[in-house]
Amino acid sequence: METLGTRLLSLPRHPTSKTVNNDHDDPVLSRINQCTNLNQLKQIHAQMLRTGLFFNPYSASKLFAASALSPFSSLDYARKVFDQIPKPNLYTWNTLIRVYASGPEPLQGILIFLRMVDESPYYPNKFTFPFVIKAAAEIVSVCVGQALHGMVIKASLGADVFISNSLIHLYLSCGDLDSAYRVFMMIGEKDVVSWNSLITGLAQKGCAEKALELFRRMDAESVKPNDVTMVGVLSACTKKLDLEFGRWVCSYIERNGISVNLTLSNAMLDMYAKCGSLEDAKRLFDMMEEKDIVTWTTMLDGYAKLGEYEAARRVLDIMPRQDIAAWNALISGYEQNGKPKEALAIYHELKLSKIAKPDEITLVSTLSACAQLGAMDIGRGIHAYVKEQGIQLNCHLTTSLIDMYSKCGDVNKALEVFYSVERRDVFVWSAMIAGLAMHGHGRAAIDLFSRMQEATMKPNSVTFTNVLCACSHAGLVKEGKTFLNQMEPVYGIPPEVQHYSCMVDILGRAGRFEEAVEFIEKMPIVPSDSVWGALLGACQIHGNVELAEKACSRLLELDPGNHGAYVLLSNVYAKTGKWDSVSRLRKHMRVTGLKKEQGCSTIEVNGVVHEFLAGDNRHPLSKEIYSKLDEIVARLKSVGYVPKKSHLLQLIEEDDLQEHALKLHSEKLAIAFGLLYMEAPQPIRIIKNLRVCGDCHSVAKLVSRLYNREIILRDRYRFHHFGGGHCSCKDYW
DNA sequence: ATAGGGTTAG
Incomplete structure (x- = not known):
């Protein structure tokens, strides 16, 4: 245990520096900056405690800065160091707020700021505000932001360009475009970061046109843009899907000798891919000497979104590290292009291979694929996985679960999810x-x-x-x-x-x-x-x-x-x-040469999705299904069912052929299949890609009564819940 | 006595 005594006893070991004037004068402080790993730093920490140097606020601040900001730092350790410092100085407080603001718990940055105001003798200075405002931006709190803005003005720091730039970033991240713009206009000497903050923020908030306009104004006021500016401008082009302007921006970068770093190359790559020019994207990709995971994922995503699935797959297979974002790009590529089955196949492959752990984005895309397919067993499996993993439902995930359960026909389960969440x-x-x-x-x-x-x-x-x-x-x-x-x-x-x-x-x-x-x-x-x-x-x-x-x-x-x-x-x-x-x-x-879109019904039994087209024999159990269908039609006729032939698009002259064609509608095949292979109390859930026809609607009603089975049918526009011979749509669809 | 704001992929 270190006590005041040790400190005093140790002091004589620093005979030359009663007060430390320069870090280089002090062998211990200069060693701090030479540390290359946490262990070395911990040894110095121990030594400083032994010698008492730790109790000099300035020395402690040097150790703390290293523990919080060096490449090998850990927030945990930094916090322990901070808590040991008896009287942290302003620099130390500021540094702690800074590391929290850009870490996983930005709220802590705000709380530390409040503690500092409350219990330290210091007033926040021009360095404090950019950090704490950053924290407010991270937690997207416009209230906290406004309060801080007020304090800035009271402290007469309103003219500080660093603080103003942070405020622009804050207001934009909270979606308050007007305030951001007001702060921008109030800056006397706008620097390139002022412009960048506004351009980047506008691009991210979906105001691509405004961002580009600002870039033109910047040019007109002859403020020299830098690489960060160009990343923002390219991001705006990407949002607008404006390939032409995007190409112009790339040539502008070249003409003006703006240094092209990896981030900027990646932004260019993304612009080419998202705006639909895979050739340009491929050319740039092949030319790039340095590639990081973003480069590979951007290329993969470009292929997947434009339906080049084989190329996308090749990128996934050869990229140096398949992180979850890469898998997400492929899954969402399939899902967003109406290929939910392929999306689910990739999800299953990911789960089996265990190469990366599904994150919220994976689950959102996969749930959407389930919703498209009506694959409720798989969707339920994902919901169970979310609970198992203790994943907190964010609003995205909540929305996806509600959508999945609704579109799979279980609106009560959707309500359960809705009522279970707080946000x-x-x-x-x-x-x-x-x-x-x-x-x-x-x-x-x-x-x-x-x-x-x-x-x-x-x-x-x-x-x-x-x-x-x-x-x-x-x-x-x-x-x-x-x-x-x-x-x-x-x-x-x-x-x-x-x-x-x-x-x-x-x-x-x-x-x-x-x-x-x-x-x-x-x-x-x-x-x-x-x-x-x-x-x-x-x-x-x-x-x-x-x-x-x-x-x-x-x-x-x-x-x-x-x-x-x-x-x-x-x-x-x-x-x-x-x-x-x-x-x-x-x-x-x-x-x-116009063809009717082919009718298709799907039904999920034990996690397997079965698909039927009208009159289709592809199913291995096709024979059983058709004989079940004959039985159903016979039983229905015995209670007076007459097929409604007006629901045929084909013009078939003979009566029995008409009846035959009706009987082959895909939803009837699915109903027969459901009656055969789904255990009794569970409802038969069917998804039909087109609007259900009147004959199939009557058949479903009768089956629900005669076979005492609930049938839930989703057609292109709505759900039909059949039970006891009635439908929830009251025959109004 | 130390320092600060803006950056791409899902």
Whole structure:
């Protein structure tokens, strides 16, 4: 135990320096700077305690700085050193705040700052503020930031360019663009970092155009940009997918002799890849003498996002170290390009190989793949993994879990996740509203929207799409109108085309065609294909031939390859018995080479996803499935089921052939398969890529009664819960 | 008496 006594006893061992004037004069202090590992530093620490040198605040500050800032430092050890120092000086306090601010627990930086103000004799100085403001930026606290900004002004440090630059960074990281800009304007002598802070922050916050504008102004005011500036500018180009300007920036860098370090090369590489020029990316990649893990991952991601999966895979296989980001790039490449099965295969490979540990991003991508596929067993497995690993649910992960459970058909489980978390951002709320909406719980979705406001969470444009979608699925016309009308005046969110589409859908489903048409004519933006699609969909439900033809032709003007439009129109003709028109349409489709998108149903049994196409024999158990289907149809007919032939797109003359074609619809195969191979109380969950047809809908209702089985069917637009002969959509879809 | 702000991939 070191005591005051030891210190005094040891003092005579430093006869030449009663006060230390220069680090080089003192052999111990100069040794601190020569340490190359923690053990050496600990030996000096021990010696300083023995000799008492440690109790000189200046000497202690030197030791502490080395323990906190040197390349071999450890925060744990640094903190122990700090706690031993009886009277840390201002430099020591500042250094501790600094290391916390850029470490894993920035909040500690703020708390240390408060302790310093409270218990030390020092006032924060011009060095303190940049560190503590950095901590506030890291925890994204605009309140703490504003309080610090106030202290800066009170301390008459408002003119310090270092502090101002930190404040710009802080305000931008909290999304307060106006304040950031105000601070920027107040700086008398802006330096290159002032510009960089603003440009980089704007680029990161999705204001790419503003960032580029600022870069032009910087040029005009002849402030010389540096490499960091160019990284920010390239990042803005990347966000805008502006290859042309990106190329110009690369040549600007060359022309102006800006030093190209690894970070800047990586930013250029990312710009080329994300803006779609794999050739440029590949050329740069091959030319780069120094590559780090970011270089490899950027290249991999570029290939994966542009669908060059083999090339992406090759990069993964040859890169020096496969960290989790590399795997994530491949998984999300598949998942975002609508290849969820491939995404899951990579995830499984990752788990088996144990090369890297899945992180939140891996899980978010994989859950999204599960949601696309309706693979709930696998999704549940991931949820279990999250719990097993003690991973805290952040808002991203919460949103993904809610989305996965909703889209896999278990909205109650989604609600359970929703209620289990403490933190809910606008995405979490919106996902839950969407989940309720797609399951037809329109009222519950709207109630949740009210609760969201009670929680003072500001809705965004997506929230409103989901709320309007809820109104549509539940047939809530009046409510839908109210929400749409409130968007701009009450919430400051101008309605976009998807909101108008939802409103047309709401009016159309309710059969209020005149109103719907008038609404389209009066809407303040040009109606898109989705608006006409919504009208056409409503015409199908109500069998409105005249309007269907009009909507279809408008839709085809905007999107000539939309085969769904033909299917819907054909359905309207069939529903109203206009078989010659059906025939004409068929012929037209044949001539123009338009094919109906193939219907496909998937069902997951024990973690394996089985896929069925209409009339398909690919399944190894195909024979059993078809005989089960025969049995089902026979049993249904015995209680009076008559196949609804109007739901055929093909024009088949003979009656039994028509019936046969209907029987082969993929969702019926999946139902038969589910009845055969899924244990009784568990519901049969099916995902269909297109809208479910009326005949399959009736069959599912009857099966749910006669076989006493719950069937949950997700089609392209919503969920159908069949039970006891009824469907949750109340035959309104 | 020591020092500070802005940087790329998922």
